[in-house]
Amino acid sequence: MENGVKKQDQLTPPPVPRVAVVLFVLKGKSVLLGRRRSSVGDSTFALPGGHLEFGESFEECAARELKEETGLDIGKREYLTVTNNVFVEAPKPSHYVTIFLRGVLVDPDQVPQNLEPEKCYGWDWYDWDDLPNPLFWPLEKMVRSGFSPFPTE
Template sequence: MEQNAAKPPAPRVAVVLFLLKDESVLLGRRRSSVGDSTFALPGGHLEFGESFEACAAREVKEETGLDIDNIEVLKVTNDLFHEGAEPSHYIMILLRAVLANPNQLPENLEPDKCDGWDWYEWDSLPRPLFWPLEKLLQDGFHPFLIV
């Protein structure tokens, strides 16, 4: 094999969080080449050696300033993205949690990636949703049900 041959693209791991409050979930409007202007959950890339729970807590803190508690893994998905300059493949780890302090308010700490965060009732989510979240809904997924 040639030493200079390009490596084939590899799947990446994303950790995505359903942050629940009463009957609402926290969503932000994306500013990205993939899913621009759609509503999505907080989350990001898993770092080397990091647990899913630690990644969720870190990403939510970086994006919203919120501290979370009672973190649990709900589901894993296998998603291919064909938007943007290059296709990508993500293994998504979906978790849920609640606020460590219910009086905390989300801040938009990454305005270059998100137009802002707000709480939306699960039964009346805004549209358009980021397609992996839309697909979960179409498949009947519900983050409030006990797993």
């Protein structure tokens, strides 16, 4: 032990914040949600999305992640908000700055596929006024605050 710090602690880099981009895919008054298969938030319902890659715009990340996870093509995407989420109780503590966008499908008749079954139990449309439980913590927090992803016009 040196200066009160264990050798092992010196070798393990501290966790750093990561950037996630998630997408409210809207269809009428419904939103697309998938049930997570993950050490963080397992079996909770969450929006499609993932990690921002180097040099990628938020809009590019949202379209890429949606395509990789569901096979769906998104049209116009627009920024909604950002949240700062720290998961200290998780098996592996993590810190995410999450960018929320909304978008509408290029073809409203597209059907979501579960292209990453190791990460998701499946995708479906849920009425905003009757969302499934449990929601992934960051999404639940937004819903409880009264946030709505739908345009006001």
